[in-house]
Amino acid sequence: MKKDDLELEDDLRPEYDLTSLKVRKMGTGRKNFAGTTVRLEPDVAEMFPNADAVNEALRLLIRSTRLVAEEQKT
Template identity: 45%
Template sequence: MKKNNTVDLSDDLRPEYDLRELLKTGVRGKYAKRYREGTNLVLLAPEVAAAFPDEDAVNEALRLVIQLRKIPAKRKRKLSTV
């Protein structure tokens, strides 16, 4: 037995909301550049993403990496052959 899918497609918008008039001066992508400048998205590889339960865990791990980079690396001494 088929369901009777009758959708009422009548225009129930008020006459004062003429979309042709309202959208006539619209600019596509008006804020796209500003959005991209304020957004820093990074796509993680699937195996990397699987290691972190949420974005907070990723941020915490990256903060740890930043701290570790600040620790100076110890240099190995060369043995003198005298």
């Protein structure tokens, strides 16, 4: 089979530039390239200016919880 036989016919005009086209799948099945996404309730989200602030607060909570758990073991 020749390459000419494989080419598809389309109705797109030659001036359409599809090289910059970005396709996004919407909904819960969408691929997230940044990692895990967690949705905060609005009242919680308003307390944090950005994701780094949320992560810092959660890490502090994790450290505190671990320290309390270690103290209870002894």
